[in-house]
Amino acid sequence: MNRETLFNVVLLLALLVAPFVALQMDEPFYVSLVTRVAILALAGVGLNIALGFGGMVSFGHAAFFGVGGYVAGILSQHAFNYEPLVTWPFTIEGTNQMLVIWPVALIVCALLALAIGSIALRTSGVYFIMITLAFAQMIYYFAISWPAYGGEDGLSIYVRNGFPGVNTMNPMSFFLICYGVLIVCLVLSMLIRDSRFGAALQAARQNEVRLASTGIAPFRIRLVAFVISAAITGIAGALYADLNRFVSPSSLSWHMSGEIMVFVILGGVGRLFGPVAGAALFIVFEFYLGGVTEHWQLFLGLVLLCVVLFARGGLIGLVAGRARHG
Amino acid sequence: MADAVLQIDGLNKQFGALKATDNVSLDVRDGEIHALIGPNGAGKSTLIQQISGLLRPDSGTIRFLGRDLAPLSVAERAQRGLGRTFQVSSIAPEFSALRNVMLAVQAVDGSSFRFFRPVMKDRRLIDAARAVLEDVGLSDRADIIAAELSHGERRQLEMAMALALRPKLMLLDEPMAGMGPEGSKQLTAFLDALRRQVPILLIEHDMEAVFSLADRISVLVYGKVIATGTVEEIRNNAQVREAYLGEED
Ligand SMILES: Nc1ncnc2c1ncn2[C@@H]1O[C@H](COP(=O)(O)OP(=O)(O)OP(=O)(O)O)[C@@H](O)[C@H]1O
Numbered sequence: 001m002n003r004e005t006l007f008n009v010v011l012l013l014a015l016l017v018a019p020f021v022a023l024q025m026d027e028p029f030y031v032s033l034v035t036r037v038a039i040l041a042l043a044g045v046g047l048n049i050a051l052g053f054g055g056m057v058s059f060g061h062a063a064f065f066g067v068g069g070y071v072a073g074i075l076s077q078h079a080f081n082y083e084p085l086v087t088w089p090f091t092i093e094g095t096n097q098m099l100v101i102w103p104v105a106l107i108v109c110a111l112l113a114l115a116i117g118s119i120a121l122r123t124s125g126v127y128f129i130m131i132t133l134a135f136a137q138m139i140y141y142f143a144i145s146w147p148a149y150g151g152e153d154g155l156s157i158y159v160r161n162g163f164p165g166v167n168t169m170n171p172m173s174f175f176l177i178c179y180g181v182l183i184v185c186l187v188l189s190m191l192i193r194d195s196r197f198g199a200a201l202q203a204a205r206q207n208e209v210r211l212a213s214t215g216i217a218p219f220r221i222r223l224v225a226f227v228i229s230a231a232i233t234g235i236a237g238a239l240y241a242d243l244n245r246f247v248s249p250s251s252l253s254w255h256m257s258g259e260i261m262v263f264v265i266l267g268g269v270g271r272l273f274g275p276v277a278g279a280a281l282f283i284v285f286e287f288y289l290g291g292v293t294e295h296w297q298l299f300l301g302l303v304l305l306c307v308v309l310f311a312r313g314g315l316i317g318l319v320a321g322r323a324r325h326g
Numbered sequence: 327m328a329d330a331v332l333q334i335d336g337l338n339k340q341f342g343a344l345k346a347t348d349n350v351s352l353d354v355r356d357g358e359i360h361a362l363i364g365p366n367g368a369g370k371s372t373l374i375q376q377i378s379g380l381l382r383p384d385s386g387t388i389r390f391l392g393r394d395l396a397p398l399s400v401a402e403r404a405q406r407g408l409g410r411t412f413q414v415s416s417i418a419p420e421f422s423a424l425r426n427v428m429l430a431v432q433a434v435d436g437s438s439f440r441f442f443r444p445v446m447k448d449r450r451l452i453d454a455a456r457a458v459l460e461d462v463g464l465s466d467r468a469d470i471i472a473a474e475l476s477h478g479e480r481r482q483l484e485m486a487m488a489l490a491l492r493p494k495l496m497l498l499d500e501p502m503a504g505m506g507p508e509g510s511k512q513l514t515a516f517l518d519a520l521r522r523q524v525p526i527l528l529i530e531h532d533m534e535a536v537f538s539l540a541d542r543i544s545v546l547v548y549g550k551v552i553a554t555g556t557v558e559e560i561r562n563n564a565q566v567r568e569a570y571l572g573e574e575d
């Protein structure tokens with residue numbers, strides 16, 4: 001087992017054990033803190049496919065995170081009020097079942113990403129960053145000004161959505177659901193990275209002209225990766241809404257996009273477990289430094305600066321050295 | 327003329343006031359090496375960029391295997407059998423030599439939209455890529471990260487990537503550049519054998535290589551083809567001697 005794999009295993013185990021220890025120590029608050037790590041890591045796993053593997057610097061992934069959250073919020077509100085979403089041409093009811101909410105969040109975010117990506121991926125560099133940001137901001141302002149679902153005040157989820165055979169109101173059970181989804185998406189992301197598609201995607205980042213001259217059109221490869229990336233981040237958003245039992249426009253704002261990007265960069269861009277390490281580090285920072293000073297983001301900024309200047313591989317890069325491609 | 331693989335007619339490309347391609351007509355026939363020579367800045371690379379689709383001509387047509395290339399993208403042209411190397415080696419630097427070639431094999435061997443099977447367990451891809459690396463003499467460097475290959479090895483790798491496409495025409499932009507006398511000799515022998523598999527449009531400054539390899543030569547000066555002919559004809563062409571070969575004396 002190489003160092004990176006070892007580190008990944010330790011990280012996963014630590015994440016799994018932490019909430020149990022917290023319960024033993026009668027500190028249930030930490031359970032929800034670790035759940036947050038798992039969900040934010042999941043959002044990062046999504047972004048990492050676009051940003052890390054494909055080199056697409058999306059500054060608009062909050063759009064997918066937030067829309068995923070709103071899907072959870074809106075569906076459960078309709079279910080709660082026994083009000084169908086749509087009555088014509090056919091009736092669509094709300095739902096409070098995660099197993100329905102996730103696929104809906106996935107599909108809605110995938111379609112949204114297809115639309116945004118088809119336009120944004122015609123540009124590159126700074127323009128791509130700006131267009132993704134612009135789309136996310138559009139959706140953000142739309143959410144603020146649309147009163148039906150709380151507008152600026154956000155939308156509450158009165159009872160956390162359900163999962164067959166599980167009491168999701170139990171923090172530990174909910175954590176395990178999030179952890180499970182994270183593992184599934186990590187495996188998915190590993191498979192994608194090592195597949196033919198992943199090879200083409202990483203080549204598109206390294207040398208687009210070579211990829212095209214080799215007979216593989218970079219645009220379609222990138223677009224599909226962008227869609228997969230958005231779908232995973234969207235599911236994270238749905239879970240996050242369930243964690244907080246609340247979703248608000250702030251989950252759509254550029255701050256959120258920035259945070260997801262920070263997870264990926266802190267942990268190590270393009271590293272499989274980078275987002276997990278990054279999200280954990282971020283929450284540790286926020287929690288401990290945030291307890292000491294209001295200006296903890298200043299320190300976060302310094303760390304980020306150091307990573308970008310001196311440790312491009314992020315935390316995983318520091319622990320395990322440079323990435324190896326077979 | 328009937329069996330021209332590549333047929334360029336009346337091609338024009340202008341950068342601002344500069345005519346980089348000036349009414350160029352040229353063909354590459356089956357089984358031949360057609361060399362394109364000319365001084366620096368004559369527009370040789372610009373012509374290759376237009377053939378491979380990275381630059382759009384202002385006017386004129388490029389036909390490949392009887393088909394107009396205008397509506398096709400870079401990737402589509404490659405899929406139809408246009409293999410190329412670049413004046414400055416163009417590879418995926420983070421991948422090993424083997425994975426670089428596997429990418430090209432993958433491009434012709436079905437789809438890149440396969441998400442679950444690890445490429446490093448895909449024997450078909452690996453075996454085919456290894457065979458091509460063997461052909462270009464790079465098999466003992468297969469697992470080296472491309473960025474760590476020497477200049478000459480990168481040129482070999484690019485050649486392997488182009489060959490892995492099973493091309494029907496090779497566009498080579500100064501493959502001898504920076505190879506050293508020994509490397510040039512080897513490459514000359516390699517290209518000499520390669521012509522039996524695939525016709526080649528060869529841009530090259532190394533006159534010794536050009537004169538020993540080319541079936542025909544075209545001379546490009548300020549974007550214009552001033553002469554096309556056999557090695558003998560070009561050697562004895564007064565206009566060419568004055569415009570180009572003269573510089574060498
Ligand atoms: N994208 C571009 N925009 C503007 N001018 C260009 C562009 N590409 C090439 N040129 C100009 O067009 C002319 C032809 O360039 P090209 O690279 O085709 O020459 P070349 O024959 O390949 O020269 P060399 O032997 O040095 O490689 C040059 O004067 C160059 O500066």
Ligand SMILES: [Mg+2]
Pocket residue numbers: 370371372413499
């Ligand atoms: Mg050139």
